[in-house]
Amino acid sequence: MTLPNPPRSRSHAGAIPLNSLRVSRWKERLLAYCFLAPSLIVFGIFLFYPLGKSVYLSLFLTDPQGRIAEFVGVDNFTAVLSSDQFYNSLWVTVKYILLTVPTGAAAALLLAALSHQKLRGMKIFRFIFSLPMAVSVGTGSVIWMILYHPTLSILNYGLSFLGIPAIQWLTDPKWALPSIAIMTVWLNLGFNYIVLLSGLQGVPDDLYESAKIDGSGSLRTFFRISLPLISPSLFFVGVVSIISAFQSFAQINILTKGGPMNSTDVLVYNIYQDAFINYRFGSGSAQALILFVLITALTILQFKFGEKKVHYQ
Template sequence: MDSRKQRLAWKENTIGYLFLAPSLLLFCMFLFYPLLKSVYLSFHLTDLRGHVAAFAGLENYSSLLRSEGFWNSLLVTVKFTLLTVPAGIAAGLLLAALTHTKLKGMRVFRFIFSVPVAMSVSTSSVIWMMLYHPTTGMLNYGLSRLGLAPVQWLTDPAWALISISLMTAWMNSGFNYILLLSSLQGIREEIRDSARIDGSSPLRTFFQILMPLLSPTLFFLTVVSVMNAFQSFGQIHILTKGGPAGSTEVFVYSIYKEAFVNFQFGTGSALALVLFVLILLLTWVQFRFVEKKVHYQ
C-alpha cells in the first residue's frame, strides 16, 4: 500500500514539474542565464562585440567607485525616487478617497483615473512630450495665460528631472489608484458607521481609522514603487536621453549607455549587479524596519 502511494505521489510530482517546465525554461533563458552571464562579464574586459578580451578582476568595480558619472547617476536616481514614489502614492490615495463612494456617475471617474495603468511608457512619453513642448505645449500655454514666462521643461537642467518625475508619478498613479480603491472598498462599512456614531469627523476617520487598515497596501506599493523607480528607463530615453548635462541620467540609463553606446559590456555588467544589490538592500531595509508599522487585520 505504501509503495502504491509513493508511486502515485511520484507520478503527481512528475506531472506538476512537467507543467512547470516551460516556465522554468523561460526563467532560465531570460533571468538566470543573463544574471550569471552578467556576473561573469563584470570581472572581464570585453571588445566591441561583447567577447571577453581579458580578465579584469575587481577593476571594473573599482573604476565605477572612482567615476563621477556613477555617483551622479546614483544621486539622480535617489532624487527621482524621492520625487516619484511619494507623489504617485499620494495621488492614487487622494483619487481613491474621492471616488470610493457610491455616488451616481462615479464609475466614469474611476475609469478616467485608471487609464494611466493601461498606457505604455512610449505612448505616455509622446503625450507628455507634446505637453512639454516649449512653444506649442499646453503647459507653457497655460503659463502664458497667467502672464508667466515659459519653462524649458526638458532642456533646462533645473526642470528636466522634475518634468520626468511628474510624468512618472502620473503613470504610476493609475496602478496605485486601483489597488488603493480596492482596499478602501474592502473595508467593512460597519467600521465607518461606528466612527460616525462616535462623532468622528471624516478627516479623523480617514487618517486614524482607515489609513492603518490601508497600511498593508501602502507598504506593498512603496516597495514596488521604489523598485520601479530604480529601474526606470523608457521615459528618460525617449524624452531626455539622460540630459541635459546628465541631470536625468538615472542608474539604468547609465547601464544602457555604458554597455550599448560605449560598448563597455564589462563595466555595464558591473553597474547592473550594483543596481541589483542596491534594490535588494532597499527592499530588505523596508521589510526590516518599515513593515513593523504595518497594521495587518
C-alpha cells in the same frame, strides 16, 4: 500543508506495499516539477542565465563590438565605484525616487479617497482616474514630449496667461528631472489608484458606522480607520513603485536621453548607455550587479521596518 498526510498514508500503508508508495511519491514530485517547468524554463532563460552571464561579463573588458577582449578581475567594479558618473547616477536615482514615489502614492490616495464616496456618476470619475494605466510608457512619453516641447509647449502657453515666463522643461538641468517625475507620477497614477481604491473598498462598512455613532469626523475617520486598514495596499504600492522607479527607462530614453548635463541619467539609463550604446558590457554588467544588490537590500529593509507598520486584518 502536510496535515492530511499522516492518516492517509497510514491507511495506504496497510493496503499497498511500501515500494509502490515510494513510486507514487516520486511520481507526485515529478508531477510538481512538470507543473513548475514552464515558469522554471522562462525564469531560467530570461533571469538566471542573464544573471550568470552578467557576473561573467563583469569580470572582462569587451571590444567595441561587445566581444570579450581581456580578463580584468574586479577592475570593472573598482572603476565603477570610483567614478563620479556612477555616484551622480545614484544621486539622480535617489532624487527621482523621492520625487515620484511619495507623490505618486499621495496623489493616488487623494483621488481614491475622493472617489470612494457613494455618489451618482462616481463610476465615470473612477474610469477617468484609472485611465493612465491604459497608456504605454512609449505613448505617454511621446505625448509629454509634445507638452514639454521647447518652443511649441502647450504647458508654457498656459503659463503665459498667468504671466509666468516659459519653462525649458526638458533642456534646463534644474527642470528636467522634475518634468520626468511629473510625467511618471501621471503614468503610474492609474495603477496606484486602482490598488488603493480596492483597498478602501475592502474596509467593512460597519467600522465606519460605529465610528459615526461614536461621533468621529470624516478626517478623523480617514486617518484613524481607513489609513491603518489600507496600509497593506499602501505598503504594496510603495514597494512596487520603488522597484519600478529604479527600473524607469523608456521615458528617460525618449524624453532626455539622460541629459541635459546628466541631470536625468538614472542608473538604469547609465547601464544601458554603457552596455548597449558604447558596448562596454563589462562595466555595464558590473553596474547592473551593484544595482541588483542595492534593490535587494532596500527591499529587505522595507520588509523589515516598513512592514511593522502594516496592519493586516
